[in-house]
Amino acid sequence: MVTTVVEALQQRFPQYISSVAEFRNEVTVDVPKEHIVEICTFLRDDEACLFSYLSDLCGADAYTPEKRFEVIYNLYSLTHKHRIRLKVRTDETDLHVPSVTGVWPGAEWPERETFDMFGIIFDSNSDLRRMYLPEEFEYHPLRKDYPLMGIPGALPLPRK
Amino acid sequence: MNHFEKQNNCSMNIDQALDLRNQKILAALENKDTTVEFDDALENAMVLNMGPQHPATHGVLRLLIKLDGETVAACVPELGYLHRGYEKLAENCSFHEFIPHTDRLDYLSPLMNNTAYVLAVEKLIGVDVPRRTQFIRVIISELARISSHLIAIGAMAMDVGALTVFTWTFQERELLYDIFESLTGARFTTSYTRVGGLSQDLTPATAAMITKFIDEFPKKLAASEGLLNKNRIFIERADGVGVISKEKAIAMGMSGPCLRGAGVEHDLRRSEPYLVYNELDFDIPVFEGGDSLARYYVRLNEMKQSVMIIRQALSKLPEGPIHAFEPKKVLPRKDRIYTRMEELIHDFMIVNFGINPPVGEVYHAVEGSKGELGFYIQSKGAGQPWRLKIRSPSFTNLQSVPILVKGQLVSDIVAILGSVDPVMGEADK
Numbered sequence: 001m002v003t004t005v006v007e008a009l010q011q012r013f014p015q016y017i018s019s020v021a022e023f024r025n026e027v028t029v030d031v032p033k034e035h036i037v038e039i040c041t042f043l044r045d046d047e048a049c050l051f052s053y054l055s056d057l058c059g060a061d062a063y064t065p066e067k068r069f070e071v072i073y074n075l076y077s078l079t080h081k082h083r084i085r086l087k088v089r090t091d092e093t094d095l096h097v098p099s100v101t102g103v104w105p106g107a108e109w110p111e112r113e114t115f116d117m118f119g120i121i122f123d124s125n126s127d128l129r130r131m132y133l134p135e136e137f138e139y140h141p142l143r144k145d146y147p148l149m150g151i152p153g154a155l156p157l158p159r160k
Numbered sequence: 161m162n163h164f165e166k167q168n169n170c171s172m173n174i175d176q177a178l179d180l181r182n183q184k185i186l187a188a189l190e191n192k193d194t195t196v197e198f199d200d201a202l203e204n205a206m207v208l209n210m211g212p213q214h215p216a217t218h219g220v221l222r223l224l225i226k227l228d229g230e231t232v233a234a235c236v237p238e239l240g241y242l243h244r245g246y247e248k249l250a251e252n253c254s255f256h257e258f259i260p261h262t263d264r265l266d267y268l269s270p271l272m273n274n275t276a277y278v279l280a281v282e283k284l285i286g287v288d289v290p291r292r293t294q295f296i297r298v299i300i301s302e303l304a305r306i307s308s309h310l311i312a313i314g315a316m317a318m319d320v321g322a323l324t325v326f327t328w329t330f331q332e333r334e335l336l337y338d339i340f341e342s343l344t345g346a347r348f349t350t351s352y353t354r355v356g357g358l359s360q361d362l363t364p365a366t367a368a369m370i371t372k373f374i375d376e377f378p379k380k381l382a383a384s385e386g387l388l389n390k391n392r393i394f395i396e397r398a399d400g401v402g403v404i405s406k407e408k409a410i411a412m413g414m415s416g417p418c419l420r421g422a423g424v425e426h427d428l429r430r431s432e433p434y435l436v437y438n439e440l441d442f443d444i445p446v447f448e449g450g451d452s453l454a455r456y457y458v459r460l461n462e463m464k465q466s467v468m469i470i471r472q473a474l475s476k477l478p479e480g481p482i483h484a485f486e487p488k489k490v491l492p493r494k495d496r497i498y499t500r501m502e503e504l505i506h507d508f509m510i511v512n513f514g515i516n517p518p519v520g521e522v523y524h525a526v527e528g529s530k531g532e533l534g535f536y537i538q539s540k541g542a543g544q545p546w547r548l549k550i551r552s553p554s555f556t557n558l559q560s561v562p563i564l565v566k567g568q569l570v571s572d573i574v575a576i577l578g579s580v581d582p583v584m585g586e587a588d589k
Contacts, residue, residue, distance in 0.1 A: 023520035024283055052410055055525065058549040060538055074523050074536065074551070078410065078424065081431045085523065106413030109559045117247070127188055132240035132588060135184055136177035141248055148252050156174045 002027045002082050008048045013039060026085060033071075033088040033097050040103040043075060043084070051075035051084065054100070057110035059118040063144040068092045069120055073100070090120065099125040117142035188236050189226050205233065210573070212241045218315060218577060219584030221558070230569050235562040239555075242588040250548035254514035255281050255355055256491065258548070263349040265550065266586040268311055269304035269529045271340070274353040279434060280524035280535035285489055285517040287356045292480045294435045296362050298473045299370065300343070300352065301435075301526070302466040306377070307336045308529035308581075309417075309459040316456060316578030317388055320397040328384045335373055342366045355515060356490030357483035371474060374467045381463060388456075398452040402564040402576035405450060412563065413556040416531025417462065418580055421455035423448040428527040440472050452579035459581075489515050514543020523551075530554050530581060554587040 006027060010017050016039065019030045031039050043051045056074040067089035075084050090097055099122035100107045111122040113131040119140040122128060129135065137155060139146055189207065211222035220241035226234040246265070250258050262277045263270040275297045282289065289297075314329035337347045343366045344350040344359065352359055388394050404414070409422040419426055427444045429437040445461035447454035484490050491510055492503035517539045525534030531553025538547040557580050564576050 024286070024522050026522060028521065054413055055532065056523070056534060056536060056549065056551040058536060058547075058551075060547040060549075072536070072549075074534070078426055078431075083523070085521075104413065105411050106556060106559060109555065113555075129184055129188065130240075132243040134177070134240075135181040141245060146248075148248060156177055158174055 002084060005043075005049050005082065005084055008046055009039070009043070012042055012046075026083065028085040028087055030087050030089070033090055036073075036086070036088050037098050037100060037103060039086065040073070040100050043086075044103055048080075049084075050077045050079045053078050054104040054107055054110075055083070057100070057107050057114065059114040059120055059142070061118060061142065061144045062089075066091060069095065069118055071097055071114060071120060095119055096121050096123050098123050101125055116140070119143070185224060185236060185238070189224060189234055208570070212238075218582060221577075221582065221584055221587075223561075223573070225565075225570065225573070227570060230571075232565045232568055232570060232573065235565050235573075237558055237561055239558070239584075239588055242584045244589065246589045247548055247550065250545055252544060254511075254543045255285075255517075255545065256510070256514070258545075259353065260349065260351045263351055264585055265552065265589070266308070266528065266530060266533070266554070266583045267348065268583055269308040270348065270350045271300040271304040271344075271352055272308075272526070272528050273533065274350060275301050275435075276524070276526040276528060276533045277535055278353040278355050279526060280522060280537055281355050281515075281517075283524045284520065284522045284537050284539055285355070285515055287484045287486050287489055289356055289484050290481050291436070291478050293358055293482045293484075295473050295477045296358060296482070297353065298435050298437065298440070299362070299470050299477075302469045302473075303336060303339065303370070305466050305529045306463050307333050309463050310336075312417075312459055312529075312578070312581040313384070313388075313456060316398075316452070316575065316581070317394065319574040319578040320394055322387065322391065322394055325384050325387050328380070328387075332377060332380055339366065339369050339373060342369055354483075354491055356486055361482050362477075367474060367477075370470065374470050374474075377467060378464065381460075385460060395453065397572070397575050398456060398579065400449075401452045401568060401572050402579060403449070403451045404560060404563055408563065409450065409560070412560045414531070414560055415553050415556065416528065417455050417458040418531065418557050418560070420444065420446050421458045422450040428525055428532060432525070434524075434526060436473075437469075439476070440469050442469050452575055455579040455581075516541055516543055525551065528553055530583065530586070531557060550586075550589055552586040552589065554582040554584070555589075558582045558587055 006020055016032055016035050017029060021028045043049045053076045055076045058072050060070040060072060062068055062070055069090050071088050073086040088097060097120055099111055108125060111125050112128060114120050115128055116130040116133055117140055139154060206227045208225045208227055210225060212220040222238040224236045225232055246261055259274060262273040265273050310329040310333045314326040317325035340350055341347045344352040404422055406423045409419050410424060423446060425444060425446045430444055442465045445458050447457050487506050492507050496503040497507045519539060519541045521538045523534055523536040525532045533553055534551035536549040537545045540546045565573050
């Protein structure tokens with residue numbers, strides 16, 4: 001089932017699909033971040049794919065000098081009952097990734113969470129506030145260089 | 161950017177910080193399409209703060225509501241009051257050490273979370289568990305589903321004023337916790353599953369307790385049902401309240417009873433069968449309404465299906481070992497650690513260095529009591545996960561609350577929240 005999706009993707013976007021990895025029957029496709037909205041729209045609407053449901057969107061910190069941050073999209077098709085995973089990579093110096101809220105409105109909160117935890121900025125997400133942590137918090141705690149114990153004094157405490 | 165350099169650089173005082181936060185929240189309230197027409201010059205738009213310590217929000221959820229008279233014009237949920245950073249913790253725990261933390265995610269059905277987490281880890285390391293374990297995991301998942309739905313229904317009924325149902329469903333839940341205590345040794349924080357097995361076997365005594373419970377439960381449930389199904393107050397508070405369309409529910413990523421209450425037949429137990437669900441016979445209740453009443457009916461009927469599943473699983477429960485025979489990946493039994501050299505070595509290695517899975521990434525989701533509960537794990541071959549993401553159903557269901565409450569009366573907000581049934585431990589992680 002998933003092979004037809006990968007074939008459809010490669011046929012439609014031959015120049016964008018850089019690598020396809022398979023592990024435990026799950027397919028991960030690396031895509032360039034500039035074209036993520038285009039690819040997601042295609043995956044949602046194409047007859048062979050129909051990924052109408054965004055299962056999950058999250059970030060990850062690969063902690064490499066180049067292409068440090070990843071944004072991972074776990075997609076599910078309610079019609080064909082198959083899954084695919086998309087991955088975009090971005091540099092630490094350029095944290096902007098296009099938002100997919102136009103494709104799946106439900107991506108808004110997961111994108112806010114990813115912004116909160118990794119500092120990745122999703123362009124055209126209309127409400128990109130922090131999800132869990134207070135607005136005045138300066139750090140992004142799921143980055144690998146943020147210590148597990150936290151940073152003392154990172155949050156101003158209320159007056160007694 | 162180095163975070164350590166910024167350590168003593170936090171110059172913002174608390175008043176400025178609060179100002180900043182309030183401005184952003186108000187801006188968010190204003191930005192949503194909230195143009196309200198006033199017929200009456202005396203009416204004013206009012207911003208009301210609900211929570212985080214509001215008894216009807218089922219935990220520490222804060223809602224900011226913009227009111228036009230008594231009608232909700234806009235709503236912004238604020239999360240994070242129970243944020244404990246479990247994803248960060250997971251990166252610093254071995255795979256076994258994280259199991260007790262999963263109890264604290266959806267604390268109304270800890271056994272479900274235990275099962276979901278170890279299934280994801282087992283998929284990553286490539287272990288097949290024995291059939292007896294798979295059946296026991298089905299039984300405990302369905303028991304957890306019943307206990308969670310009992311609270312959901314009881315609390316929803318209490319939110320609209322029917323207090324008796326709450327006490328009746330809590331009595332049943334108490335019996336379930338007795339079973340959990342006999343099965344796992346703990347009532348709430350069960351930590352029952354292990355990678356490749358279970359912490360202990362299902363004893364015949366516990367099996368008898370479960371049989372007794374599922375024999376009596378349908379009658380008790382019918383009694384509670386009788387209090388609600390023809391109750392005019394309950395029906396009028398729930399029918400046609402908090403409506404979401406099928407397409408919108410899918411687009412917003414809703415799952416579980418909320419999605420099936422909107423008429424989408426999607427249940428991971430059927431569409432991506434895990435454990436032994438494909439060998440069991442059960443129905444998936446789907447209701448078309450998309451309102452609070454439909455979500456209530458879905459939960460009610462799911463409990464009846466869960467009883468059927470448990471009965472079948474108990475009758476088919478095979479004998480045999482409960483641990484997979486993978487000495488380098490599965491914790492050995494305690495009595496063997498004390499008497500045998502090999503097991504002692506394996507125990508030492510697993511506890512101190514963890515299971516070393518292959519390099520790769522997996523996503524495994526189960527149909528939890530609230531919806532699709534998934535774990536996404538990235539492994540770089542070390543004893544700890546490189547990245548662990550919890551896909552919590554409460555989080556995505558809460559995202560739709562602004563749609564559900566828009567245009568409703570302020571008194572319906574609690575009823576709608578009760579029907580969505582969020583658990584903040586899971587939504588805030």
